[in-house]
Amino acid sequence: MILGVPKELKNHETRVGITPAGAKSLTEKGHTVLIESGAGALSAFSDGEYQHAGAEVIGDAGTVWSRAEMVVKVKEPTPPEFGYFHKGLALFAYLHLAPLADLTDALVDCGVLSIAYETITDEAGHLPLLIPMSEVAGRMAVQVGASCLQSGYGGRGILLGGVPGVPPASVCILGGGVVGTNAARIAHGMGAQVTIIDVNLNRLRELDDLFCGQVHTLASNSYNVRRATRAADLVIGAVLIPGLSAPKILSRATVEKMKPGAVVVDVAIDQGGCIETARPTTHSDPTYSVNGVVHYCVSNMPAAVPNTSTLALTNATLPYIVKLAQQGTWGAIASDRRIRSGVNTCHGKLTCEAIAISQNRTWRTVEESLAIAAS
Numbered sequence: 001m002i003l004g005v006p007k008e009l010k011n012h013e014t015r016v017g018i019t020p021a022g023a024k025s026l027t028e029k030g031h032t033v034l035i036e037s038g039a040g041a042l043s044a045f046s047d048g049e050y051q052h053a054g055a056e057v058i059g060d061a062g063t064v065w066s067r068a069e070m071v072v073k074v075k076e077p078t079p080p081e082f083g084y085f086h087k088g089l090a091l092f093a094y095l096h097l098a099p100l101a102d103l104t105d106a107l108v109d110c111g112v113l114s115i116a117y118e119t120i121t122d123e124a125g126h127l128p129l130l131i132p133m134s135e136v137a138g139r140m141a142v143q144v145g146a147s148c149l150q151s152g153y154g155g156r157g158i159l160l161g162g163v164p165g166v167p168p169a170s171v172c173i174l175g176g177g178v179v180g181t182n183a184a185r186i187a188h189g190m191g192a193q194v195t196i197i198d199v200n201l202n203r204l205r206e207l208d209d210l211f212c213g214q215v216h217t218l219a220s221n222s223y224n225v226r227r228a229t230r231a232a233d234l235v236i237g238a239v240l241i242p243g244l245s246a247p248k249i250l251s252r253a254t255v256e257k258m259k260p261g262a263v264v265v266d267v268a269i270d271q272g273g274c275i276e277t278a279r280p281t282t283h284s285d286p287t288y289s290v291n292g293v294v295h296y297c298v299s300n301m302p303a304a305v306p307n308t309s310t311l312a313l314t315n316a317t318l319p320y321i322v323k324l325a326q327q328g329t330w331g332a333i334a335s336d337r338r339i340r341s342g343v344n345t346c347h348g349k350l351t352c353e354a355i356a357i358s359q360n361r362t363w364r365t366v367e368e369s370l371a372i373a374a375s
Helices: 020-028 047-052 061-067 101-109 131-148 178-189 201-210 222-231 267-271 306-327 329-335 337-341 353-359 366-374
Strands: 002-005 032-036 056-058 070-072 090-093 113-116 170-174 193-198 216-219 234-237 263-266 287-290 293-296 343-346
Touching: 002 061, 020 032, 020 047, 020 306, 032 047, 032 061, 047 056, 056 061, 070 306, 090 306, 101 343, 101 353, 113 329, 131 178, 131 234, 131 263, 131 267, 131 293, 131 306, 170 178, 170 222, 178 193, 178 201, 178 234, 193 201, 193 222, 201 216, 216 222, 234 267, 263 267, 306 329, 306 337, 329 337, 329 366, 337 343, 343 366
Parallel strands: 002 032, 002 070, 032 056, 070 090, 090 113, 170 193, 170 234, 193 216, 234 263, 263 293
Antiparallel strands: 113 343, 287 293
Protein backbone atom coordinates (compact mmCIF):
# COMPACT_ATOMS: atom_id res chain seq x y z
CA MET A 1 0.00 0.00 0.00
CA ILE A 2 1.05 3.60 -0.60
CA LEU A 3 0.51 5.67 2.55
CA GLY A 4 0.67 9.46 2.54
CA VAL A 5 1.40 11.74 5.49
CA PRO A 6 0.82 15.43 4.67
CA LYS A 7 1.78 18.36 6.85
CA GLU A 8 -1.07 19.42 9.13
CA LEU A 9 -2.80 22.69 8.19
CA LYS A 10 -5.02 23.31 11.23
CA ASN A 11 -3.95 26.39 13.20
CA HIS A 12 -0.81 25.55 15.19
CA GLU A 13 -1.32 21.82 14.62
CA THR A 14 2.20 20.60 15.25
CA ARG A 15 1.68 16.83 15.47
CA VAL A 16 2.31 14.37 12.64
CA GLY A 17 0.44 11.21 11.64
CA ILE A 18 3.38 8.78 11.51
CA THR A 19 6.76 8.91 13.27
CA PRO A 20 10.02 7.73 11.67
CA ALA A 21 9.74 4.57 13.77
CA GLY A 22 6.26 3.99 12.34
CA ALA A 23 7.49 4.63 8.83
CA LYS A 24 10.26 2.06 9.38
CA SER A 25 7.73 -0.56 10.52
CA LEU A 26 5.71 -0.01 7.35
CA THR A 27 8.57 0.12 4.85
CA GLU A 28 10.08 -3.06 6.31
CA LYS A 29 6.79 -4.77 5.41
CA GLY A 30 7.06 -3.59 1.81
CA HIS A 31 4.76 -0.57 1.94
CA THR A 32 5.55 2.86 0.52
CA VAL A 33 5.39 5.83 2.90
CA LEU A 34 5.20 9.35 1.45
CA ILE A 35 5.99 12.18 3.88
CA GLU A 36 5.45 15.82 2.97
CA SER A 37 8.68 17.71 3.65
CA GLY A 38 8.61 19.30 7.09
CA ALA A 39 5.55 17.33 8.27
CA GLY A 40 7.35 16.09 11.37
CA ALA A 41 9.57 19.09 12.07
CA LEU A 42 7.45 20.63 14.85
CA SER A 43 7.26 17.25 16.58
CA ALA A 44 11.09 17.08 16.45
CA PHE A 45 11.26 14.55 13.60
CA SER A 46 13.43 15.64 10.65
CA ASP A 47 13.05 14.76 6.97
CA GLY A 48 16.37 12.96 7.26
CA GLU A 49 15.00 10.64 9.96
CA TYR A 50 12.10 9.69 7.70
CA GLN A 51 14.44 9.08 4.76
CA HIS A 52 16.66 6.91 6.97
CA ALA A 53 13.51 4.93 7.87
CA GLY A 54 12.86 4.26 4.18
CA ALA A 55 10.15 6.86 3.59
CA GLU A 56 10.03 9.08 0.52
CA VAL A 57 10.03 12.80 1.34
CA ILE A 58 7.79 14.79 -1.03
CA GLY A 59 7.97 18.54 -1.51
CA ASP A 60 4.27 19.33 -1.89
CA ALA A 61 1.03 18.19 -0.31
CA GLY A 62 -0.80 17.69 -3.60
CA THR A 63 1.57 14.94 -4.69
CA VAL A 64 1.26 13.18 -1.33
CA TRP A 65 -2.55 13.19 -1.55
CA SER A 66 -2.72 12.18 -5.21
CA ARG A 67 -0.26 9.29 -4.97
CA ALA A 68 -1.50 7.89 -1.66
CA GLU A 69 -4.02 5.08 -1.39
CA MET A 70 -4.48 5.95 2.28
CA VAL A 71 -3.72 9.30 3.90
CA VAL A 72 -2.85 9.25 7.60
CA LYS A 73 -3.35 12.54 9.44
CA VAL A 74 -3.81 13.78 12.98
CA LYS A 75 -6.61 16.33 12.64
CA GLU A 76 -9.50 16.66 10.23
CA PRO A 77 -8.75 18.10 6.77
CA THR A 78 -9.27 21.84 6.40
CA PRO A 79 -11.15 23.42 3.46
CA PRO A 80 -7.96 23.97 1.39
CA GLU A 81 -7.46 20.18 1.50
CA PHE A 82 -10.94 19.26 0.30
CA GLY A 83 -9.76 19.66 -3.28
CA TYR A 84 -7.33 16.76 -2.78
CA PHE A 85 -10.13 14.28 -2.07
CA HIS A 86 -10.76 11.69 -4.74
CA LYS A 87 -12.75 8.51 -5.20
CA GLY A 88 -10.94 5.47 -3.85
CA LEU A 89 -9.00 7.44 -1.25
CA ALA A 90 -8.94 6.19 2.34
CA LEU A 91 -8.45 8.70 5.16
CA PHE A 92 -7.42 7.76 8.71
CA ALA A 93 -7.47 10.64 11.21
CA TYR A 94 -9.36 12.41 13.98
CA LEU A 95 -12.42 13.73 12.14
CA HIS A 96 -15.00 14.82 14.76
CA LEU A 97 -17.59 15.19 12.00
CA ALA A 98 -20.65 15.85 14.19
CA PRO A 99 -20.27 19.67 14.10
CA LEU A 100 -18.57 19.74 10.65
CA ALA A 101 -21.26 19.48 7.99
CA ASP A 102 -19.03 20.97 5.25
CA LEU A 103 -16.32 18.34 5.77
CA THR A 104 -18.96 15.60 5.86
CA ASP A 105 -20.34 16.87 2.54
CA ALA A 106 -16.88 16.86 0.96
CA LEU A 107 -16.06 13.32 2.12
CA VAL A 108 -19.43 11.98 0.97
CA ASP A 109 -19.45 13.81 -2.36
CA CYS A 110 -15.94 12.59 -3.25
CA GLY A 111 -16.56 9.00 -2.18
CA VAL A 112 -13.78 9.00 0.40
CA LEU A 113 -13.52 6.05 2.78
CA SER A 114 -12.99 7.86 6.08
CA ILE A 115 -12.04 6.08 9.29
CA ALA A 116 -12.13 8.25 12.41
CA TYR A 117 -9.79 7.63 15.31
CA GLU A 118 -12.38 8.88 17.78
CA THR A 119 -15.11 6.38 16.86
CA ILE A 120 -12.97 3.23 16.85
CA THR A 121 -14.30 1.17 19.75
CA ASP A 122 -12.74 -1.91 21.33
CA GLU A 123 -14.41 -5.00 22.79
CA ALA A 124 -14.81 -3.34 26.19
CA GLY A 125 -16.50 -0.28 24.68
CA HIS A 126 -13.45 1.92 25.16
CA LEU A 127 -12.07 4.39 22.60
CA PRO A 128 -8.42 3.29 22.30
CA LEU A 129 -7.34 5.98 19.83
CA LEU A 130 -9.03 8.79 21.73
CA ILE A 131 -7.65 7.81 25.13
CA PRO A 132 -4.02 8.99 24.68
CA MET A 133 -5.03 12.45 23.51
CA SER A 134 -7.73 12.64 26.18
CA GLU A 135 -5.02 11.93 28.75
CA VAL A 136 -2.90 14.76 27.34
CA ALA A 137 -5.84 17.18 27.04
CA GLY A 138 -7.08 16.44 30.56
CA ARG A 139 -3.69 17.14 32.08
CA MET A 140 -3.18 20.21 29.91
CA ALA A 141 -6.61 21.61 30.81
CA VAL A 142 -5.45 22.21 34.36
CA GLN A 143 -2.17 23.76 33.23
CA VAL A 144 -3.83 26.22 30.86
CA GLY A 145 -6.63 26.88 33.34
CA ALA A 146 -4.11 27.71 36.05
CA SER A 147 -2.36 30.12 33.66
CA CYS A 148 -5.64 31.78 32.67
CA LEU A 149 -6.44 32.37 36.34
CA GLN A 150 -3.50 34.77 36.48
CA SER A 151 -4.54 38.42 36.37
CA GLY A 152 -2.52 39.09 33.23
CA TYR A 153 -4.83 36.75 31.32
CA GLY A 154 -8.01 38.24 32.76
CA GLY A 155 -8.33 35.71 35.56
CA ARG A 156 -9.09 36.17 39.25
CA GLY A 157 -5.43 36.30 40.20
CA ILE A 158 -5.58 33.01 42.08
CA LEU A 159 -2.82 30.44 42.57
CA LEU A 160 -4.38 27.04 41.96
CA GLY A 161 -2.92 25.40 45.07
CA GLY A 162 -2.97 28.44 47.33
CA VAL A 163 -0.30 28.85 50.01
CA PRO A 164 -0.32 28.29 53.80
CA GLY A 165 -2.94 30.60 55.25
CA VAL A 166 -4.60 31.20 51.86
CA PRO A 167 -7.20 28.76 50.44
CA PRO A 168 -6.61 26.99 47.11
CA ALA A 169 -8.70 27.47 44.00
CA SER A 170 -11.92 25.53 43.51
CA VAL A 171 -11.90 23.36 40.38
CA CYS A 172 -15.11 21.83 39.01
CA ILE A 173 -14.80 19.10 36.37
CA LEU A 174 -17.83 18.19 34.25
CA GLY A 175 -17.40 14.53 33.34
CA GLY A 176 -15.51 11.71 35.02
CA GLY A 177 -14.11 9.93 31.97
CA VAL A 178 -10.50 9.89 30.75
CA VAL A 179 -10.26 13.67 30.36
CA GLY A 180 -11.94 14.38 33.67
CA THR A 181 -9.91 11.82 35.61
CA ASN A 182 -6.61 13.12 34.27
CA ALA A 183 -7.65 16.71 34.95
CA ALA A 184 -8.60 15.76 38.50
CA ARG A 185 -5.27 13.99 39.03
CA ILE A 186 -3.30 17.11 38.07
CA ALA A 187 -5.57 19.60 39.86
CA HIS A 188 -5.55 17.53 43.05
CA GLY A 189 -1.79 17.11 42.79
CA MET A 190 -1.39 20.89 42.57
CA GLY A 191 -3.39 21.31 45.77
CA ALA A 192 -6.69 22.57 44.37
CA GLN A 193 -10.08 21.73 45.85
CA VAL A 194 -11.58 19.44 43.19
CA THR A 195 -15.18 18.45 42.45
CA ILE A 196 -16.10 15.97 39.69
CA ILE A 197 -19.65 15.84 38.35
CA ASP A 198 -20.84 12.83 36.35
CA VAL A 199 -24.13 11.18 35.49
CA ASN A 200 -22.80 7.67 36.16
CA LEU A 201 -22.98 6.86 39.87
CA ASN A 202 -20.79 3.77 39.47
CA ARG A 203 -18.10 5.94 37.91
CA LEU A 204 -18.36 8.36 40.83
CA ARG A 205 -17.83 5.45 43.22
CA GLU A 206 -14.72 4.43 41.27
CA LEU A 207 -13.38 7.99 41.40
CA ASP A 208 -14.07 8.21 45.12
CA ASP A 209 -11.98 5.05 45.61
CA LEU A 210 -9.27 6.22 43.17
CA PHE A 211 -8.75 9.50 45.01
CA CYS A 212 -9.33 8.00 48.48
CA GLY A 213 -12.16 10.42 49.14
CA GLN A 214 -9.91 13.47 48.72
CA VAL A 215 -11.84 14.67 45.63
CA HIS A 216 -15.53 15.61 45.93
CA THR A 217 -18.00 13.84 43.64
CA LEU A 218 -21.49 14.98 42.68
CA ALA A 219 -24.29 13.35 40.70
CA SER A 220 -25.01 15.33 37.56
CA ASN A 221 -28.22 17.34 37.63
CA SER A 222 -29.00 20.96 36.85
CA TYR A 223 -29.01 22.00 40.52
CA ASN A 224 -25.61 20.47 41.31
CA VAL A 225 -24.08 21.83 38.12
CA ARG A 226 -25.30 25.37 38.80
CA ARG A 227 -24.21 25.33 42.43
CA ALA A 228 -20.77 23.82 41.85
CA THR A 229 -19.84 25.93 38.83
CA ARG A 230 -20.95 29.21 40.39
CA ALA A 231 -18.62 28.47 43.32
CA ALA A 232 -15.72 27.39 41.08
CA ASP A 233 -12.68 29.37 40.03
CA LEU A 234 -11.92 26.93 37.19
CA VAL A 235 -14.47 24.78 35.31
CA ILE A 236 -13.28 22.06 32.94
CA GLY A 237 -15.76 20.66 30.40
CA ALA A 238 -14.94 16.99 29.82
CA VAL A 239 -18.17 15.44 28.56
CA LEU A 240 -18.12 13.09 25.57
CA ILE A 241 -20.76 11.00 23.81
CA PRO A 242 -18.88 9.15 21.03
CA GLY A 243 -19.76 10.50 17.59
CA LEU A 244 -22.51 12.80 18.83
CA SER A 245 -22.36 16.52 19.46
CA ALA A 246 -21.53 17.15 23.11
CA PRO A 247 -24.57 17.95 25.29
CA LYS A 248 -24.70 21.46 26.72
CA ILE A 249 -24.17 20.83 30.41
CA LEU A 250 -23.33 24.40 31.45
CA SER A 251 -25.85 26.98 30.29
CA ARG A 252 -25.18 30.57 29.33
CA ALA A 253 -27.29 31.73 32.26
CA THR A 254 -25.09 29.78 34.68
CA VAL A 255 -21.87 31.07 33.11
CA GLU A 256 -23.17 34.60 33.56
CA LYS A 257 -23.56 33.88 37.29
CA MET A 258 -19.99 32.62 37.72
CA LYS A 259 -17.36 34.65 39.56
CA PRO A 260 -15.76 37.50 37.58
CA GLY A 261 -12.36 36.29 36.41
CA ALA A 262 -13.30 32.61 36.68
CA VAL A 263 -12.05 30.37 33.86
CA VAL A 264 -13.74 27.69 31.76
CA VAL A 265 -11.75 25.22 29.64
CA ASP A 266 -14.01 23.26 27.28
CA VAL A 267 -12.10 20.15 26.21
CA ALA A 268 -15.27 18.89 24.46
CA ILE A 269 -15.08 21.71 21.91
CA ASP A 270 -14.04 19.21 19.19
CA GLN A 271 -17.56 17.82 19.43
CA GLY A 272 -19.23 21.22 19.65
CA GLY A 273 -18.52 21.91 23.32
CA CYS A 274 -20.42 21.09 26.51
CA ILE A 275 -20.55 24.74 27.65
CA GLU A 276 -23.18 26.86 25.94
CA THR A 277 -20.94 29.94 25.67
CA ALA A 278 -18.02 27.96 24.18
CA ARG A 279 -16.84 28.46 20.61
CA PRO A 280 -13.67 27.03 19.02
CA THR A 281 -10.49 29.03 19.49
CA THR A 282 -6.92 28.51 18.30
CA HIS A 283 -3.47 28.31 19.83
CA SER A 284 -2.68 31.72 18.32
CA ASP A 285 -5.83 33.30 19.83
CA PRO A 286 -6.86 30.89 22.59
CA THR A 287 -9.14 32.87 24.90
CA TYR A 288 -12.08 35.25 24.99
CA SER A 289 -14.33 36.56 27.75
CA VAL A 290 -18.07 36.25 28.34
CA ASN A 291 -19.42 38.40 31.20
CA GLY A 292 -15.94 38.49 32.69
CA VAL A 293 -15.49 34.70 32.55
CA VAL A 294 -12.37 33.67 30.61
CA HIS A 295 -12.98 30.92 28.03
CA TYR A 296 -10.22 28.65 26.67
CA CYS A 297 -11.65 26.46 23.88
CA VAL A 298 -8.74 25.37 21.67
CA SER A 299 -9.89 22.40 19.61
CA ASN A 300 -6.46 20.79 19.26
CA MET A 301 -4.98 21.29 22.72
CA PRO A 302 -2.43 18.43 22.56
CA ALA A 303 -0.69 20.19 19.66
CA ALA A 304 0.91 22.48 22.24
CA VAL A 305 3.08 19.52 23.32
CA PRO A 306 3.62 17.83 19.94
CA ASN A 307 6.50 15.51 20.74
CA THR A 308 4.71 13.94 23.70
CA SER A 309 1.37 13.93 21.87
CA THR A 310 2.66 12.45 18.62
CA LEU A 311 4.48 9.65 20.41
CA ALA A 312 1.44 8.88 22.58
CA LEU A 313 -0.93 8.96 19.61
CA THR A 314 1.15 6.86 17.24
CA ASN A 315 1.78 4.26 19.94
CA ALA A 316 -1.97 3.65 19.70
CA THR A 317 -2.62 4.17 15.97
CA LEU A 318 0.31 2.29 14.42
CA PRO A 319 -1.09 -1.25 14.93
CA TYR A 320 -4.26 -0.16 13.12
CA ILE A 321 -2.29 1.52 10.33
CA VAL A 322 -0.21 -1.64 9.84
CA LYS A 323 -3.33 -3.81 9.72
CA LEU A 324 -5.02 -1.52 7.18
CA ALA A 325 -1.88 -1.61 5.03
CA GLN A 326 -1.30 -5.36 5.35
CA GLN A 327 -4.87 -6.48 4.72
CA GLY A 328 -6.03 -3.60 2.56
CA THR A 329 -8.67 -1.21 3.85
CA TRP A 330 -11.69 -3.34 3.04
CA GLY A 331 -10.02 -6.54 4.22
CA ALA A 332 -9.20 -4.91 7.55
CA ILE A 333 -12.70 -3.47 7.88
CA ALA A 334 -14.25 -6.87 7.19
CA SER A 335 -12.01 -8.75 9.63
CA ASP A 336 -11.74 -6.29 12.51
CA ARG A 337 -14.84 -5.04 14.29
CA ARG A 338 -12.84 -2.23 15.92
CA ILE A 339 -11.80 -0.75 12.58
CA ARG A 340 -15.32 -1.28 11.25
CA SER A 341 -16.66 0.85 14.10
CA GLY A 342 -14.42 3.70 12.95
CA VAL A 343 -15.82 3.98 9.42
CA ASN A 344 -17.66 7.29 9.08
CA THR A 345 -18.14 7.57 5.30
CA CYS A 346 -17.72 5.29 2.30
CA HIS A 347 -19.13 4.85 -1.22
CA GLY A 348 -20.67 8.31 -1.02
CA LYS A 349 -22.70 7.60 2.10
CA LEU A 350 -22.50 8.44 5.79
CA THR A 351 -22.04 5.24 7.83
CA CYS A 352 -22.05 6.52 11.43
CA GLU A 353 -25.46 6.73 13.08
CA ALA A 354 -24.34 9.20 15.76
CA ILE A 355 -23.11 11.69 13.14
CA ALA A 356 -26.29 11.19 11.12
CA ILE A 357 -28.34 12.05 14.22
CA SER A 358 -26.24 15.16 14.93
CA GLN A 359 -26.53 16.41 11.34
CA ASN A 360 -30.05 15.12 10.62
CA ARG A 361 -28.83 13.05 7.67
CA THR A 362 -29.60 9.64 6.25
CA TRP A 363 -27.04 6.88 6.68
CA ARG A 364 -26.44 3.21 6.02
CA THR A 365 -24.52 0.57 7.89
CA VAL A 366 -20.91 -0.33 7.23
CA GLU A 367 -22.08 -3.90 6.57
CA GLU A 368 -24.19 -2.64 3.67
CA SER A 369 -21.13 -0.84 2.32
CA LEU A 370 -19.05 -4.02 2.69
CA ALA A 371 -21.58 -5.83 0.55
CA ILE A 372 -21.27 -3.11 -2.09
CA ALA A 373 -17.46 -3.34 -1.97
CA ALA A 374 -17.65 -7.10 -2.48
CA SER A 375 -20.00 -6.85 -5.44
